[in-house]
Amino acid sequence: MRSVRARTTLGATAVVAGALVAIGLAVVLLLRSNLAGQTDLQAEVTAREIAAQIAGGTPPARLDLPDADEHPVRVVDAAGRVRAADEDLRSVGGFTQRPAPRGAAPGDEESEGDDDDDDGVPPPSGQVSTDAEFVTGTATVEERRGDYRFAIVRASTPDGETFDVYAGTSLATTRQAVGTVVRAMLVGLPVLLVVVAGVTWLVTRRALRPVEAIRAELEAITSSGDLTRRVPVPGSRDEVAGLAATTNATLAALEESVARQRGFVADASHELRSPIASLRTQLEVAAAHPELLDLDGAVDDVVRLQHLAADLLLLARLDAGDRPSGAAPVELADLVRDETARREAAAGGDGAGNVTFRTNVDASPLVAGPRGRIERVLGNLLDNARRHADTVVLVTLRERGGEAVLTVADDGPGVPAAERERIFERFVRLDDARARDEGGAGLGLAIARDLVKAQGGTLAVGEAPLGGALFEVRLPVRGAPNSRRTENT
Incomplete structure (x- = not known):
């Protein structure tokens, strides 16, 4: 049978474990969402910087592109041809390119994600689209392949030519940060649960120590039969102290009841002894001298014994809690x-x-x-x-x-x-x-x-x-x- 201490420790540990798992999941999801937002923002800022150069009339060959290790960039024209890219960027894939703008040459490709401009309408000449689309794909920079979050921004040159700018931000940092937090939680959760279990065990043991003292004293009272003893009352003035005080009151009432019962038995024995002795004397005398038999006295003693026995029986029934019900008024x-x-x-x-x-x-x-x-x-x-x-x-x-x-x-x-x-x-x-x-x-x-x-x-x-x-x-x-x-x- 498990003790109260063990059940309390197990329950407290289970509750804390559930709460920590729920909080941990919430933290991981919130962290992932925030990092994903930052990644999208970085990719969009890079894409808009390149798009702004295109809208200003800078030819694709002369665009100022960022380092491909940090932000791989690719500029695609309406025909789907790559017009500009960092020399270290070997390939970009893992997603379908967005559809070409209306009026563009056939063969332009389609991208996934939210629609940019209404029905793919390109921005006016010399401007950058107000919206951006986001897709997740891969990029190979030099010989290293990795996952990236790409922002797609459409821009038009002063001559009306439309380009799509793909700018990516690596997802490795985001995933590494989330993984680090998850690993830290997986390591810290068992340690924290062990601490909670240990503290709960110690606190419960201390809280139940007065209860154990009460139990031990009651066991000693039961084995010894000494009703004058009392259980210890802690000075905490809490529920355990109330239990101890009530137990002592019960013991006092029990001691009084037992003392009263013992006195009742002793007094009853004394009261019964006299008429029985008198009746026996009369019968012994009558056995030896029949002519001396006091029949009236013997009858009186028997009647007195009968009344006394009836009284004792009635008192015993009242002490036992006899409360007849259903009698007529x-x-x-x-x-x-x-x-x-x-x-x-x-x-x-x-x-x-x-x-x-x-x-x-x-x-x-x-x-x-x-x-x-x-x-x-x-x-x-x-x-x-x-x-x-x-x-x-x-x-x-x-x-x-x-x-x-x-x-x-x-x-x-x-x-x-x-x-x-x-x-x-x-x-x-x-x-x-x-x-x-x-x-x-x-x-x-x-x-x-x-x-x-x-x-x-x-x-x-x-x-x-x-x-x-x-x-x-x-x-x-x-x-x-x-x-x-x-x-x-």
């Missing part, structure tokens, strides 16, 4: 009346009739189900209030800002401000004087808050107007509220 007003009536009846039947339940329902909002979980929240709060109340428990329900607000207040001792968050921790019981059987395992409020959070709501505790504790539940409303006011005393 719950009408909270009916649920409040049913639960308070049930507990008031139970209080009268078990001798705790000194606690009175009062309800004040201002609305009947619908909240997300399932109903069993909402019942569990309200039931835990009512049971907690009944245990701590002196004479009265007040339950109110109203709707505010799209939320159902349910409060459960009592006139008991209340909750100290410093302990108002701690009471929602698992297996926490503030009243150490209470008997374990009466006080429960300390899971009721923790379960209530977790269930409310799972429904997208909040649960908080404060001070009640009656002097005791006031628990406030806020849940998002579903459906249209049915406002009404009822009060049970």
